[in-house]
Amino acid sequence: MVTKTATWAYRDRFHESFGRTYFRRFSDGLVSSIGLGTYLGDPTDAVDERYHESIVTALESGVNVVDTAINYRCQRSERVVGEAVRDADVDRDAVLVATKGGFVPFDGERPANPGQYVQSEYVDSGIADPDDLVRGSHCIAPDYIDDQLDRSLDNLGLDHVDLYYVHNPETQLADRSREAVYDQLEATFERLERRADEGDIQHYGVATWECFRVPPEHDSYLSLAEIVGRARSAAKTVGNAATHFRAVQLPFNVHMADAFTVEGQSSADGAVSTLALAHQADLDVFTSASILQGDLTAELPEDVGAKLSGDSTVQKAINFARSAPGVTSSLVGMSRPEHVEENVAAGTFDPMGADAFDATFE
Numbered sequence: 001m002v003t004k005t006a007t008w009a010y011r012d013r014f015h016e017s018f019g020r021t022y023f024r025r026f027s028d029g030l031v032s033s034i035g036l037g038t039y040l041g042d043p044t045d046a047v048d049e050r051y052h053e054s055i056v057t058a059l060e061s062g063v064n065v066v067d068t069a070i071n072y073r074c075q076r077s078e079r080v081v082g083e084a085v086r087d088a089d090v091d092r093d094a095v096l097v098a099t100k101g102g103f104v105p106f107d108g109e110r111p112a113n114p115g116q117y118v119q120s121e122y123v124d125s126g127i128a129d130p131d132d133l134v135r136g137s138h139c140i141a142p143d144y145i146d147d148q149l150d151r152s153l154d155n156l157g158l159d160h161v162d163l164y165y166v167h168n169p170e171t172q173l174a175d176r177s178r179e180a181v182y183d184q185l186e187a188t189f190e191r192l193e194r195r196a197d198e199g200d201i202q203h204y205g206v207a208t209w210e211c212f213r214v215p216p217e218h219d220s221y222l223s224l225a226e227i228v229g230r231a232r233s234a235a236k237t238v239g240n241a242a243t244h245f246r247a248v249q250l251p252f253n254v255h256m257a258d259a260f261t262v263e264g265q266s267s268a269d270g271a272v273s274t275l276a277l278a279h280q281a282d283l284d285v286f287t288s289a290s291i292l293q294g295d296l297t298a299e300l301p302e303d304v305g306a307k308l309s310g311d312s313t314v315q316k317a318i319n320f321a322r323s324a325p326g327v328t329s330s331l332v333g334m335s336r337p338e339h340v341e342e343n344v345a346a347g348t349f350d351p352m353g354a355d356a357f358d359a360t361f362e
């Protein structure tokens with residue numbers, strides 16, 4: 001478990017190298033506001049080796065958030081994350097390991113016939129009902145997510161996952177109504193509440209791509225308030241005093257700031273942005289694609305870049321994402337130790353205050 005004692009000790013080891021609010025509250029512990037992501041890269045041994053070195057370097061230089069998913073790089077990312085967490089000179093309880101389930105994963109490499117693989121591994125075996133599979137590759141039904149969590153624990157070789165996300169639930173909207181997606185999420189949340197009681201996960205949440213960045217009339221829209229309500233109902237059904245639903249992941253960067261600018265979520269105060277609603281609901285927000293999948297390493301809009309701190313463009317881009325109000329940690333995919341070094345150094349600069357962040361939109 002990512003504990004208060006271990007994360008504070010981790011913070012004490014590293015905080016002097018960093019700027020203001022580099023470490024931020026997560027539950028009763030502290031996490032770094034820059035996290036390491038493991039999405040991109042080919043499913044090869046060479047990329048595994050690079051990730052291993054990068055993750056160990058990051059953990060040993062002040063990054064205690066590592067994000068993965070069972071489908072990333074055909075399950076190789078989860079496997080290398082587990083190995084690196086074990087190999088690094090850090091306390092396991094000081095590291096927030098997050099993973100996700102939803103997209104059907106391949107095993108080690110892309111099979112010659114993906115459809116046949118999904119059929120035999122998941123459909124014929126009874127793990128996934130064909131009616132729950134969208135585009136033959138996405139499923140968030142309770143039994144399926146249960147199976148995926150077991151496989152993730154196995155891949156990671158860890159006895160629990162600190163934060164487990166249901167991956168891109170809006171994908172299901174291609175085949176079913178919004179109400180049916182909320183119902184299925186609630187059923188799956190019940191399962192996750194039980195897995196939390198059993199100690200297999202500490203917290204859970206939803207990792208998303210589009211649903212929290214678009215207005216309510218958009219086909220991919222989901223209501224965060226409804227999802228939080230469903231998590232609370234799930235906790236009640238299984239007899240938990242409070243829900244273990246704790247976090248949201250969404251893309252956020254200089255060119256994708258919709259979670260701050262689009263007031264598409266409903267709250268008691270009327271329509272608000274997703275970041276504002278997440279803050280009101282006491283949820284942690286983790287940003288993905290924080291440097292636009294590498295595109296922000298070369299250039300930022302001149303007016304925004306001028307207002308950001310950092311020695312390089314990529315550091316400024318990271319500092320934009322982690323300055324947004326309500327963001328706990330900005331994930332940056334980095335499979336090269338030299339990128340880790342440059343990106344972690346973004347944290348030596350203070351993030352922008354709320355007024356300065358607002359001013360970047362003027």
Ligand SMILES: NC(=O)c1ccc[n+]([C@@H]2O[C@H](COP(=O)([O-])OP(=O)(O)OC[C@H]3O[C@@H](n4cnc5c(N)ncnc54)[C@H](OP(=O)(O)O)[C@@H]3O)[C@@H](O)[C@H]2O)c1
Nearest residue numbers: 037038039207288289290291292293294332333334335336
């Ligand atoms: N829907 C979802 O749930 C979702 C979607 C997307 C991402 N995510 C999560 O969020 C994480 C971050 O997003 P992302 O990886 O898609 O995009 P990203 O962090 O915006 O960009 C990652 C890319 O930038 C490159 N890079 C990193 N630091 C660099 C530097 N200093 N100089 C030059 N290039 C650099 C990386 O290359 P190297 O690998 O060569 O270092 C990689 O190709 C993911 O890894 C994943 O964990 C979640």
